[in-house]
Amino acid sequence: MKRAISIFLVLIIMLSLISGCGGSKSEDTQEPSESTKEETSTEEASEKPADLKWDGYELSKGLEGKITFMHWGDDYERQMYADLIEAYEELVPGVEVEQMYTPGDYYTKLQTLAASGTLPDVFWLNEARVKEFSDAGLVADLTDVLEKYPAIAEGMFDGALEYGQADGIQYAIPKDFTSYVMYINVDLFEEAGIPIPTSDWTMDDYIELAEKLTIVENGRTVQYGTAVNNYRADWINFMGNYDAEWFKDGKSNISDPNAIKGLSVPATLVEKGYAPAPGTTGESEDRLFIIGQVAMYPSGRWVVPSFLAECDFEWTAVEFPKGTTRVCPFITANVAISAHTENKEIAANFLSFLMSETGLSYTLASGLSVPLYENLITNKNILGEPAEAFIATSKYIGDKEQIEALATGKWAEYDAIISAELSLVFEGSQTIEEAARNIDKKANETLFND
Amino acid sequence: MKSATTDISQKKTKGMSLKRKEALTGYLFIAPALISLCVFVIYPVVASFIISGFDWGILSAPKFIGLENYKTLFKDPVFLESLKNTTKWVIIYVPASITVSLIVALAMDMPLRGIGFFRVMFYLPVITPMVVCALLFVWIYNTEFGVLNYVLSLFKIPPVGWLSDKRFSLISIALMSIWKHSGYNMLILLSALQGIPETLYEAAAIDGITPWRKFINIKLPLIMPSMYFVILTSVIDAFQVFTEVFIMTKGGPGYSTHTVSYYLFANAFEYGKMGYACAMAVVMFIIILTVTLIQDRILNKNVQYDI
Numbered sequence: 112m113k114r115a116i117s118i119f120l121v122l123i124i125m126l127s128l129i130s131g132c133g134g135s136k137s138e139d140t141q142e143p144s145e146s147t148k149e150e151t152s153t154e155e156a157s158e159k160p161a162d163l164k165w166d167g168y169e170l171s172k173g174l175e176g177k178i179t180f181m182h183w184g185d186d187y188e189r190q191m192y193a194d195l196i197e198a199y200e201e202l203v204p205g206v207e208v209e210q211m212y213t214p215g216d217y218y219t220k221l222q223t224l225a226a227s228g229t230l231p232d233v234f235w236l237n238e239a240r241v242k243e244f245s246d247a248g249l250v251a252d253l254t255d256v257l258e259k260y261p262a263i264a265e266g267m268f269d270g271a272l273e274y275g276q277a278d279g280i281q282y283a284i285p286k287d288f289t290s291y292v293m294y295i296n297v298d299l300f301e302e303a304g305i306p307i308p309t310s311d312w313t314m315d316d317y318i319e320l321a322e323k324l325t326i327v328e329n330g331r332t333v334q335y336g337t338a339v340n341n342y343r344a345d346w347i348n349f350m351g352n353y354d355a356e357w358f359k360d361g362k363s364n365i366s367d368p369n370a371i372k373g374l375s376v377p378a379t380l381v382e383k384g385y386a387p388a389p390g391t392t393g394e395s396e397d398r399l400f401i402i403g404q405v406a407m408y409p410s411g412r413w414v415v416p417s418f419l420a421e422c423d424f425e426w427t428a429v430e431f432p433k434g435t436t437r438v439c440p441f442i443t444a445n446v447a448i449s450a451h452t453e454n455k456e457i458a459a460n461f462l463s464f465l466m467s468e469t470g471l472s473y474t475l476a477s478g479l480s481v482p483l484y485e486n487l488i489t490n491k492n493i494l495g496e497p498a499e500a501f502i503a504t505s506k507y508i509g510d511k512e513q514i515e516a517l518a519t520g521k522w523a524e525y526d527a528i529i530s531a532e533l534s535l536v537f538e539g540s541q542t543i544e545e546a547a548r549n550i551d552k553k554a555n556e557t558l559f560n561d
Numbered sequence: 562m563k564s565a566t567t568d569i570s571q572k573k574t575k576g577m578s579l580k581r582k583e584a585l586t587g588y589l590f591i592a593p594a595l596i597s598l599c600v601f602v603i604y605p606v607v608a609s610f611i612i613s614g615f616d617w618g619i620l621s622a623p624k625f626i627g628l629e630n631y632k633t634l635f636k637d638p639v640f641l642e643s644l645k646n647t648t649k650w651v652i653i654y655v656p657a658s659i660t661v662s663l664i665v666a667l668a669m670d671m672p673l674r675g676i677g678f679f680r681v682m683f684y685l686p687v688i689t690p691m692v693v694c695a696l697l698f699v700w701i702y703n704t705e706f707g708v709l710n711y712v713l714s715l716f717k718i719p720p721v722g723w724l725s726d727k728r729f730s731l732i733s734i735a736l737m738s739i740w741k742h743s744g745y746n747m748l749i750l751l752s753a754l755q756g757i758p759e760t761l762y763e764a765a766a767i768d769g770i771t772p773w774r775k776f777i778n779i780k781l782p783l784i785m786p787s788m789y790f791v792i793l794t795s796v797i798d799a800f801q802v803f804t805e806v807f808i809m810t811k812g813g814p815g816y817s818t819h820t821v822s823y824y825l826f827a828n829a830f831e832y833g834k835m836g837y838a839c840a841m842a843v844v845m846f847i848i849i850l851t852v853t854l855i856q857d858r859i860l861n862k863n864v865q866y867d868i
Binding site: 218219222223225226243244246247249330331387388389390395398399402404521523524527530531532534535537538540553557 | 618619620621637638639703704705706714717719720722724725726727812813814815816827830831832833
């Protein structure tokens, strides 16, 4: 009897686990918003005129063959790129593009493919990886591609192409970008009777507003003035806005007084309790803004789809507060072509389609990122809302130190050292000066010791 | 006579002896396991030893540098910190996990109504994927809206940074890991407890034995073979802790939860230093082998396999 009961219980649990797993799938298909999104996307794709030409159309005539295209992203992006590929294949009937969607562990897979000599023909490459891949001779020199398809570079923001270069050679093309802005919970500002900051606000204003908008009840913070992430874009922004030379002559230089001044801003916000200590994933900070517990939140464009879908209050975005100057890190994904592809002509043509207005109208559809072309950034059909802060930020996009640090090819390890030391500042066990000293010492002794 | 001998030898060469046939059948049966062991275990182990002598970043051409990776390794403060954390993890996790498993196994061995339900409940975390468990605890431990800090707030206790404060981070992960894994060891110990003959308990009952003496003098000695296995495998597993750290803290804050396996992964796949990572793997291999041999020497003496 006991045995029968145990077996029965196990069966019930197994069934609940199975139905639990299956539940999400059935929800996906039944939930109206999801299915609507999918239908809309398919409809949009079919509505897009297949005869819509782009600058590379003439060169696509006569192309025949198959290429592979690998990218990361969420499920929205997978669908957007599926639609883009479908449109391209309709325009260039002789070509087949195989989509290799890799949602997680992207570089582990890419490196393994590279090591086994089976790199995809076209693939995304983070700006921090361009040097590493070019040094290994894995990415094709795109100089000839830019000559053949001049529209790719025409009208692109100054300096943007540099993020796809290594040793002065163009190995990859930035496909779009995201700048860092300050997201504002308008409702919380109105409740506090505080006007929304204008673009000329400063770091001092930011700290002051964060203090005013922090609410503590019974010793517990129920509303934070702001939240910060321990993420490269955050610290590059804070340091850059004080004109810090945080990477100089091939060496880490976070001990630069201006860098310390910049990094002191988030450290002060956390220390005084106006911002929670940043977690390890950033997900927690995004959530705090979404549930209305944070009034100001610096982040990139990638939060827009979830904010649009989940925030049940009015929100907007303004420029990042000014220090002594203003710079904005360039966060992007580049598109590269394998150096060993047998179909470089097709790969280049596909790349030109991807970078065209037609291509971008597919890939920027969910508002995840910002186009790199001056004529498209003001096109509301392409960029969507919120727009003004991103348009303004595009005027000072790029950071000299970021480019110099990326050029070393050791960014990933340098990034890890900075994050680890800053986490101890946010945790309260060391000062920003100590962290800066430790970062410079570790990085210059182990990474930049040539 | 001559022709008879030739016949026998011809028969021998034509057909296989029964012994050989049996051996061949046996080899065929174990062939899948043997092949996968060679491909997925022995080959990578040997390859790690070889790669550890090279400066190789997967994408670049390997360059032989001898023992240079090992020299760098023992001067690398992050590796030494990771080694310290891994040792700390083994010291915290293994005794705590086995104690919990043993207590639960003893409880689950009691002849109670509905005991099957509780056994299933305690085993359930084992069959749940680690990623799911780790993510669940990331939210339970969340400083701002985690359920743990909410409960503390009911007692006017200020929020604790379970994963963001270096004083608590390693212990917090260990608690999750104990919850996740103790069911597995519980099952092994429980089956050992249930294998003890009832006659021994009856004889002890006639002698008027106390429950404590019953545990010390009967149960514990008789479950020692299983305990030996549990200790050995737990120590080996603990030295390789990775997934929970990767999901919950990414080695932070600072380097407080950096373990050797996590640092090895970061070097191999994020920093592109495969040779250096393999040197770490070799060092870990030697450490685990040494610890296992020492344990074997100490524990095996106290194990009684027959009643």
